[in-house]
Each structure stands twice: as structure tokens, then as C-alpha cells.
Amino acid sequence: MxxxxxxxxxxxxxxxxxxxxxxxxxxxxxxxxxxxxxxxxxxxxxxxxxxxxxxxxxxxxxxxxxxxxxxxxxxxxxxxxxxxxxxxxxxxxxxxxxxxxxxxxxxxxxxxxPRMLGVPGEEEHRNLGVTYCATCDAPLFGGKDVAVIGGGNTGAEAVIMLQKIASHIYLLHDTDKLNADPVLIANFENDPKVTILYNTQTTGITGEQLVSGLSYKNKATQEETTLAVEGIFVTIGxxxxxxxxxxxxxxxxxxxxxxxxxxxxxxxxxxxxxxxxxxxxxxxxxxxxxxxxxxxxxxxxxxxxxx
Ligand SMILES: Cc1cc2nc3c(=O)[nH]c(=O)nc-3n(C[C@H](O)[C@H](O)[C@H](O)COP(=O)(O)OP(=O)(O)OC[C@H]3O[C@@H](n4cnc5c(N)ncnc54)[C@H](O)[C@@H]3O)c2cc1C
Missing domain, CATH: 3.50.50.60 (FAD/NAD(P)-binding domain)
Incomplete structure (x- = not known):
């Protein structure tokens, strides 16, 4: 037929x-x-x-x-x-x-x-603090410290959305320059609520049940750091x-x-x-x-x- x-x-x-x-x-x-x-x-x-x-x-x-x-x-x-x-x-x-x-x-x-980071703790914390959609989930993180991973336009738009909602936002990018359009970056580059971290590689996500931390390595110095965050927005495509x-x-x-x-x-x-x-x-x-x-x-x- x-x-x-x-x-x-x-x-x-x-x-x-x-x-x-x-x-x-x-x-x-x-x-x-x-x-x-x-x-x-x-x-x-x-x-x-x-x-x-x-x-x-x-x-x-x-x-x-x-x-x-x-x-x-x-x-x-x-x-x-x-x-x-x-x-x-x-x-x-x-x-x-x-x-x-x-x-x-x-x-x-x-x-x-959505492209995933592929790091330990990501899969277990999906929808328990790890999200791939800022439009969908940003309002759930009112007053919380969060991280956005990926400095393209989607990541920049996520940061702009979160500026009115979250307490502090870390934007992690893997090179020494954000890929987002300069007009978008201008919205947050001087905002004390936003910390931009360059040359980073995310290494793990932790938390009992809900997300409580994100570890990353500085690709230049190899130094490992853990951020206390309750939300992680993965915006890598x-x-x-x-x-x-x-x-x-x-x-x-x-x-x-x-x-x-x-x-x-x-x-x-x-x-x-x-x-x-x-x-x-x-x-x-x-x-x-x-x-x-x-x-x-x-x-x-x-x-x-x-x-
Ligand atoms: C974590 C997360 C949270 C989200 N939260 C929200 C939210 O709060 N609000 C909101 O509006 N949106 C949200 N979204 C976005 C929303 O889920 C999508 O925009 C929506 O589901 C898209 O619908 P779709 O029908 O186009 O595709 P999908 O929902 O992706 O459906 C595609 C379908 O095609 C099937 N498929 C794939 N390949 C094949 C194949 N080769 N043969 C046959 N079938 C195939 C899949 O199995 C699936 O059934 C979220 C997305 C994610 C990932």
C-alpha cells in the first residue's frame, strides 16, 4: 500500500x-x-x-x-x-x-x-541540575550560582537570560576568546555577576543527588578547580x-x-x-x-x- x-x-x-x-x-x-x-x-x-x-x-x-x-x-x-x-x-x-x-x-x-560533555557525573545529574536548554530551565535557578559551558551565541544568550535570575554565573569557554557575537557579549562582559573563565576543560560534575559542583581544568596551566554551583547549562551545540x-x-x-x-x-x-x-x-x-x-x-x- x-x-x-x-x-x-x-x-x-x-x-x-x-x-x-x-x-x-x-x-x-x-x-x-x-x-x-x-x-x-x-x-x-x-x-x-x-x-x-x-x-x-x-x-x-x-x-x-x-x-x-x-x-x-x-x-x-x-x-x-x-x-x-x-x-x-x-x-x-x-x-x-x-x-x-x-x-x-x-x-x-x-x-x-544535544551534544553532551561526556564527563563523569553528567548523565546522573541530567535534569537534577544539568540542563541543555536555558529557555526551558533558566527560571528554575532563581538566586542560585550556576555555570554555562560554551561561549558561542547559545551560551551568551543563556548568560543574558540568567543575569535576571541567577545569583552568579560562571561562563566557561574552551579557548581564549568567546565565539559569541560581540553585541551579545557586551550585555555581560562588565557585569560583576558574571565571571568568564577561558581555556577551560570541564572534567566532572558532582553532587549527592542534585548538582553541587563542577570541576574544570585550565588548559594552559593544567590547574584543577572546583566551582560550587547548583545549575549547569551545557550549550555546546x-x-x-x-x-x-x-x-x-x-x-x-x-x-x-x-x-x-x-x-x-x-x-x-x-x-x-x-x-x-x-x-x-x-x-x-x-x-x-x-x-x-x-x-x-x-x-x-x-x-x-x-x-
Ligand atoms: C533536557 C531538555 C529539556 C527541555 N525542556 C523544555 C521545556 O521545558 N519546554 C520546552 O518547550 N521545550 C523543552 N525542551 C525542548 C523540547 O523537548 C523540544 O524542542 C521538542 O521536544 C522538539 O520536538 P520534536 O518533535 O521536533 O523533536 P523530538 O522531541 O526530539 O522528537 C523526535 C522524535 O524522532 C525520533 N527519531 C529520531 N530519529 C529517528 C529515526 N531515524 N527514525 C524514526 N524516529 C526517529 C525520536 O526518537 C523522537 O521520538 C527541552 C529539551 C531538552 C533536551
Whole structure:
């Protein structure tokens, strides 16, 4: 069978696309491995409208239950897509377990994964003081001493956000010059609340249950120092999950999929939404909205295909 829509990804963008496509009575298969996507790893969430505070697992469960209400319209396959190709007007998606699916359109919402430091204590303290998203979590660190790791634009934006919230901010960078735009650095370079530490290499994260310390080495002197901090913002980049489509579509320099606000890409019939795209704001509400647009765009595209 050739599905109208094949959705890759089981996060907020893919789930929302599934709900909208099912309500349009399109035939839909959704392939994904982590139900709920990064929402599962998000800890407390305070910016999903309608829920003042919710927990990532609870929100993911609610989204999945909503999608399952459309179970007659969406077939969910627990798997990963390994490669997508296009031939004339038909897409073929091959999964890691060897299954093959044909579809008229693809909505690609495979997300991105934050780059990790890879130091002892990081994994255990994820969401217990270690975070990869300042927009999401900065408000949780009111009056606390925190560290931001990575002096690019994302790190600088994290520092600016934290200036109004945290007590003191250490910005750790691995070379002797920040990569962020000077106009951003100007916001905090003379702020006594902000200490910039150059030539650092993070070596470990400590804390009984919650984070209480961060160790780093000065790369020039090899001297080890431990900072007493309760929050650690890791801002060293994120990798979009675009491997399966790297031969199908031209990616940008960050390996993200260029897509417009309607989720339209340069490949006809191939739509992309959420964190896997070049969208500016990696947020649940944005990904869900982009997923909605993707489904509506796919429906419009199908209605214009030759009959
Ligand atoms: C620690 C953390 C905390 C966060 N906190 C917040 C917050 O408080 N508020 C907020 O708004 N946002 C928060 N975010 C960001 C938010 O989680 C993301 O912006 C959102 O989940 C993006 O949705 P998405 O559907 O685009 O991608 P994702 O949620 O990443 O979902 C991608 C899906 O695709 C699947 N997938 C990947 N590769 C394949 C493949 N090859 N084949 C099939 N499926 C595949 C994944 O398993 C997953 O199901 C946080 C993110 C992190 C990492």
C-alpha cells in the first residue's frame, strides 16, 4: 500500500502532525522509537499552555493518548527510519529492522540531540541540575550560582537570560576568546555577576543527588578547580537527526533541514518540522505548531497531485 503520509518521529512535532493528518482522513503511518520524543527527557515543564507546571513524562503520555484516540487513522510503528529515497512521486522509507514503506508524502520530525560533555557525573545529574536548554530551565535557578559551558551565541544568550535570575554565573569557554557575537557579549562582559573563565576543560560534575559542583581544568596551566554551583547549562551545540535524509535533501551547515514556516522544504512532498529543521526556537509548543503546519501542507500537496 502507498500511504498518503509517512511521519518520521514520535515527538511533539510528529504527534501533532499525526493528529492533524488523521483528522483530515489521510492514511498515515508514524515511525518512531522514543514515544514523546525529547519531552520525555525534559523534566519539569512550565511553558506548555494549559498546564502551569507539568512533568515531561506526564505531558508525553497525554500527547500519545491523544494520538491513540485517532488510532483508526494513524498506524504507529515502533522502529527507526534508516534511509528515505524518492522516485517520481513516491517516497520509500527503509527502517532499521528492514521494513519498507511507500508514501506520497513524508513529514520528517526526527528532532535533534544535544551534544553532551561526556564527563563523569553528567548523565546522573541530567535534569537534577544539568540542563541543555536555558529557555526551558533558566527560571528554575532563581538566586542560585550556576555555570554555562560554551561561549558561542547559545551560551551568551543563556548568560543574558540568567543575569535576571541567577545569583552568579560562571561562563566557561574552551579557548581564549568567546565565539559569541560581540553585541551579545557586551550585555555581560562588565557585569560583576558574571565571571568568564577561558581555556577551560570541564572534567566532572558532582553532587549527592542534585548538582553541587563542577570541576574544570585550565588548559594552559593544567590547574584543577572546583566551582560550587547548583545549575549547569551545557550549550555546546546539538546534532539534528538527519542521517537518513542526507542524500535526499540539501542540509544547512549545522546539518539541519531548511524548512519554511509551513514546513515546506526544497523537495516536493517532503515536509520537515520541529527541532530537526533550521527553526530558531527549539521548544515543544513551536515543534507542535510546526507539525500542524506540516500536516496541513501535506494535505494540500496531496490534493494537487494528478489523479
Ligand atoms: C533536557 C531538555 C529539556 C527541555 N525542556 C523544555 C521545556 O521545558 N519546554 C520546552 O518547550 N521545550 C523543552 N525542551 C525542548 C523540547 O523537548 C523540544 O524542542 C521538542 O521536544 C522538539 O520536538 P520534536 O518533535 O521536533 O523533536 P523530538 O522531541 O526530539 O522528537 C523526535 C522524535 O524522532 C525520533 N527519531 C529520531 N530519529 C529517528 C529515526 N531515524 N527514525 C524514526 N524516529 C526517529 C525520536 O526518537 C523522537 O521520538 C527541552 C529539551 C531538552 C533536551
Amino acid at each position: 502507498t500511504y498518503d503520509v509517512l511521519i518520521v518521529g514520535y515527538g511533539p512535532a510528529g504527534i501533532t502532525a499525526g493528529i492533524y493528518a488523521a483528522r483530515k482522513k489521510l492514511s498515515v503511518v508514524l515511525i518512531g522509537d522514543l514515544p514523546g520524543g525529547e519531552v520525555r527527557n525534559s523534566g519539569d515543564i512550565e511553558n506548555w499552555p494549559g498546564d502551569r507546571t507539568t512533568d515531561g513524562n506526564a505531558l508525553a503520555d497525554k500527547m500519545i493518548a491523544h494520538l491513540q484516540d485517532h488510532a483508526d487513522g494513524v498506524e504507529v510503528v515502533q522502529d527507526k527510519v534508516a534511509k528515505i529515497t524518492k522516485d517520481e512521486n513516491t517516497f520509500t522509507s527503509l527502517t532499521e529492522s528492514g521494513k519498507e514503506f511507500q508514501s506520497k508524502t513524508v513529514i520528517y520530525t526526527a528532532g535533534r540531540h 546539538a546534532n539534528p537527526n538527519t542521517e537518513p535524509v542526507k542524500d535526499l535533501i540539501e542540509l544547512n551547515k549545522f546539518k539541519a533541514i531548511p524548512a519554511d514556516r509551513y514546513a515546506v522544504t526544497s523537495v516536493p512532498g517532503f515536509f520537515a518540522a520541529g527541532d530537526v529543521t533550521d527553526i530558531r526556537d527549539a521548544q515543544i509548543v513551536v515543534a507542535a505548531g510546526h507539525g500542524c503546519s506540516a500536516a496541513l501542507s501535506a494535505g494540500d500537496y496531496i490534493s494537487r497531485l494528478p489523479k
